[in-house]
Amino acid sequence: MADSLNSPNISDLSEEQIIALFADSLSSADGIGIGDDSSVTEGPSGLKQFLSTDLIVEHVHFRRQDISAHFLGHKALAVNLSDIAAMGGRPNGFYLSLALPKELSVSWLRQFRDGLLALAKKHNILLLGGDTTRSQNDIIVNITITGVGKPRQVKLRSEAKVGDVLCVTGTLGDSAAGLKILSNPDQYAHLTKSERQQLLESHQQPKPEVEKGQWLSQEKAVHAMIDVSDGLLRDAHHIAQQSQCRLNIELEQLPLSQAFKSFYEKNGINKQAQEFAVAGGEDYRLLLAVAEDAVKDLQKRYKQKFSTILHQIGSVSKGDSEVEILRDGSPVEVKEQEFKHFKES
Amino acid sequence: MADSLNSPNISDLSEEQIIALFADSLSSADGIGIGDDSSVTEGPSGLKQFLSTDLIVEHVHFRRQDISAHFLGHKALAVNLSDIAAMGGRPNGFYLSLALPKELSVSWLRQFRDGLLALAKKHNILLLGGDTTRSQNDIIVNITITGVGKPRQVKLRSEAKVGDVLCVTGTLGDSAAGLKILSNPDQYAHLTKSERQQLLESHQQPKPEVEKGQWLSQEKAVHAMIDVSDGLLRDAHHIAQQSQCRLNIELEQLPLSQAFKSFYEKNGINKQAQEFAVAGGEDYRLLLAVAEDAVKDLQKRYKQKFSTILHQIGSVSKGDSEVEILRDGSPVEVKEQEFKHFKES
Known part of the structure; x- marks a missing residue:
């Protein structure tokens, strides 16, 4: 069963390409x-x-x-x-x-x-x-x-509309920071015990937002929804691809926890923190595209219900099925960092 | 995370014991x-x-x-x-x-x-x-x-009744013989090409009896059903345990294919063939317990429908949740052989 030296192997394929191999038969009764x-x-x-x-x-x-x-x-x-x-x-x-x-x-x-x-x-x-x-x-x-x-x-990835607002149900980056602490425990001695604990817990015991998902599913104004498991950048990309529009994410708007900010305070580079939060995975927050004219009212009722903020972090525009990351309104390039995600393939 | 030398490890547990560890939470909405x-x-x-x-x-x-x-x-x-x-x-x-x-x-x-x-x-x-x-x-x-x-x-393992007749939907042992041929290809040169092919195919490309299962499910007289994946002996044991009765299997009644008989002809020992057929796994036939007064009519209609025989191989009696293997009416002990089943844990 030796393969020719020239024949490709699995490491030459992306997960998308592997799925594509099975694509012909992939569909559900509902389409x-x-x-x-x-x-x-x-x-x-x-x-x-x-x-x-x-x-x-x-x-x-x-x-x-x-x-x-x-x-x-x-x-x-x-x-x-x-x-x-x-x-x-x-x-x-x-x-x-x-x-x-x-x-x-x-x-x-x-x-x-x-x-x-x-x-x-x-x-x-x-x-x-x-x-x-x-x-x-x-x-x-x-x-x-x-x-x-x-x-x-039912909330799909494919129903985001041009003009929608992007929202996220909680802070980003905590889990990825927790993983970094686990990998290099001595490097983050400047964190307080409770900050350290909070970041580790986000990584080790993530809380899936089942109740929030069900509540949001009742809202007609919520057009598309996805969980942030692979990192905001990648998961936003899934919505952009499947809704065939452009997603714009404003770095300044990203909700970052105090513990996460402290995690970066050693170097004092806030920019790096935001990029880390965009790329880091396993937050298990929900990312949603909401009708622009309904978002204020939704945020208000969400806060009443969950005593926490539904964070507005960007918008959906006409475009090329890509995700644009903006700092002060100008596009920046964020490289996906080398996280070893729990569920990354 | 070192464990004490005395603490048990997974190899000390059977699959049943592992399942039992989770048992408290194991139940379905239907019970x-x-x-x-x-x-x-x-x-x-x-x-x-x-x-x-x-x-x-x-x-x-x-x-x-x-x-x-x-x-x-x-x-x-x-x-x-x-x-x-x-x-x-x-x-x-x-x-x-x-x-x-x-x-x-x-x-x-x-x-x-x-x-x-x-x-x-x-x-x-x-x-x-x-x-x-x-x-x-x-x-x-x-x-x-x-x-x-x-x-x-819905046909369960737990509904066999005392007095029922045991039936099986096809020949047994072919897959296990196919596996033996694969493991020692040179030992079975006495088989014809088509016999060899038939046994190998039973092992490599088993045909799940989906149509027969659906047809049999419409019959009220079929009380219990299971697929023979682990071997007749083990799977009959599942019915015996869950129906809390004794299953009696008569070795002479086991349906054996001509290819399977030829597989054993080298030594000419028919007894070994029958025991091999009882213990060998991966046949993916259906084993069923049928109301005794309905079995003849069922067999007749089954033959009309599928042009093949629904084989009667034993009976269900009052007893100790065990399986008794009989030769000429007398109990014999059949040891489970060392098969490496595809789905054996």
Whole structure:
């Protein structure tokens, strides 16, 4: 089965190209293709069903020494809950496929279970099935999650309109900063204990915005929605591509937490902080495109409901399916940094 | 994170014990737990939804040198289709999570896709989503499949009744024989080309009995159903445990193909052939418990419909949730042989 030396291998393909290989057969009964946070099919009682599946592989998405079993269990489910949140859905069950190396301790598995089930309980969803098997070396976790929503309230990536305002449900960059602290714990001694804790928690125990997603899904003025899992830049790009318009993000408008700002204070370079927040992943906030004339009222009611701000960070304009990052109104180039995302392929 | 030398590790647990760790939270909205071929929840238009998920890991379930990419693609989906068949369901979509090592050739992936999508097309189901990622070493495939069925036609493992007759939808052992041929190709030179081909095909390109499962699901007399994936002995055990009765299997009644008999003719020991057929896995036939007074009529109509025999192989009696294997009416002990099943954990 030796391949010719000239034949391409998987490392020559992007994730998009791999998906494209399967593209002919990729479509749903509703004509909603693979490009969204979940599939959309017919569900019970006239509702739509959302289904999403995520594969997490040791040494690719995490290292055992960097994340406790409890946090891994939490995070594996959080990633999936966030996909349902981004569709505006209510999660209603999940399935766990687990491959475990022989030498792994039972105590590790118990902690993984505890982290997983604590989050499941919080969101009132049941483990409905799964598969367990051995693995030779690596821990492998695949979670499939299902959710439901009213047909008119399904929020896609493809419905952003020219003139819309871009909003985000919370601060960005905290998780990426947390990862940096984990990787180089000694470099960030200037942070207070509580700042450090907050950034680590954002990375290790992200809170999927399921309740906010459902609330926002009821708003007609919310045209498009996605969760910020790969980083704002990449996820905004998904909306731009699928809505065929240009997304403009203003760096000055990005909501940054005090802890995140402190993280950068050592060098005092605010510019770097903003770019880091644009590129960093795993925030699991929701990014939405909202009708311009409705945004003020929406922000007001959102604040009443959640006691927090729905941050306006940019706009949607006619254009080339690209994302433009602006500082003081002028385009700047932000390079994607070398994050090793939990869910990056 | 070092564990005490005394603490147990994963190799000390059976799959059942691992599942038991999660057991508290394992249940479905219908009260149908994890122990069946799929979960059962509310589906569209008053139907039930079936969902099953299977994780296949290189070096555990297959070796790259033993199975072509095309066959692996076929088989990964076949295993899942068989789970839906065993519930009496109609499959309606699937999701593919794929982790691939960098050095894998794109040509391998194309062949995998072709094998997978050819079977999907045959069963008229669409790929609705998934996840792709890198892996460090191993090919990892997780397929989640969904199906639907009428509420009254759902067939569980737990509904076998004392007095029922056990039936199986086709010959047993062919797949396990095919695996033996693959492992020791030179040992079976006495087989004709077509016998060899037939056994290899049973192993490499199993045909999930989706149509038969749906037809049988309409029969009230069919009380319980399961697919024979782990081997007749093990899968019968699942019915015995969940229906809380004893299953009696008569070795003389087992349907064996001519190719399978030839496989054993070298030594001429028929007894070994029957035991091999009981223990060997991956046949993907359906095993069912049928009301005794209805079985003759069912067999007749089954033969008219499928031009093949619904084989009667044993009975259900009051007892201890165990499986008894009988030769000439007397119990014999059959040891589970050392097969490396595709889906064995």
